[in-house]
Amino acid sequence: MKTLLILSHTYWQDSKANKALANAATELDFVKLHNINEIYKDGKIDAEKEIALIKEADFIVFQFPLFWFSTQSLMKEWQDVVLTKIMHSDYSKILQGKKFGIVTTLGGAKNTYDGHHGYTLNELLRPIYYSFKYSGATCIDEFAIYSADASNLPLQEYKNYLKG
Template sequence: MKTLILFAHTFWKDSKVNKALLESVKSLDDITIHNISTAYSDGNIDIPAEIELLSQADKIIFQFPLFWFSTPSLLKEWQDRILTAILYGENKDLLKGKKFQIITTLGGAESSYDGHHGVTLEELLKPIYHALKYCGCEYVEHYAIFQANVDNLDLNAYHNAIKLG
């Protein structure tokens, strides 16, 4: 299965956890890491190139740190531009049958996302999953790394999460 990790991070230069995660999978077979934070630091997304990357993938993973209960802004811009281009483009079924998963890192404890602040992590991620489901993707259980810190990273669990689906 060819997996595309579509990665975004508002503060990529200062990242420690996500850099370690991506470094740990960069040599694995059938995984393509696409860091849109570095590819599009100017915010100018190359729609045909993105569609080509998606066409080659069997599984698509959005990986990002959760900031203020949402994705980094560039990932939201990517969704707006690319999913709209697919929906109104020549190949509306481009994503049909592809697996879709979210992998996210969070600074807070798991208990911070249990709903006592008004919303659970699952509820926060629903809009992303619904958008990709609307485009034909199949849901794969998300993977969250709470209290993300390079000293407590379980790389085997991360690798296993990528292999789900």
């Protein structure tokens, strides 16, 4: 299983939890860490380059801290550029047979996302999942790290999730 870990963090330089997770992911020989904030500092996503990476992957994972109940703007740009290219080209079947999942870090406690404010975490992530499901991928439930603290991360569980 080859895992493509697509990471986005608007404030990557200041990240603690996501940097620690990314470092743990680099210990796994089956993971390709792909930090789009480092690669696309100009904000211009290269769809062909991204599609080439997707072709090689069995499991595609988005990793990001949840900001304002969604992804960072660059990850949304990735979705707009890459998924649109996939759907309107000869690549339209590229996601079939692949798995897709989300790793997200959250500043709030788990009960903050239990729905009592209107939506659960799974409901907030549903548009992302549906985009991949619509494109033919099999979706795996999210791996969420609540009250994210870099000094106390569930690194083994995270590594297990990246196996798909």
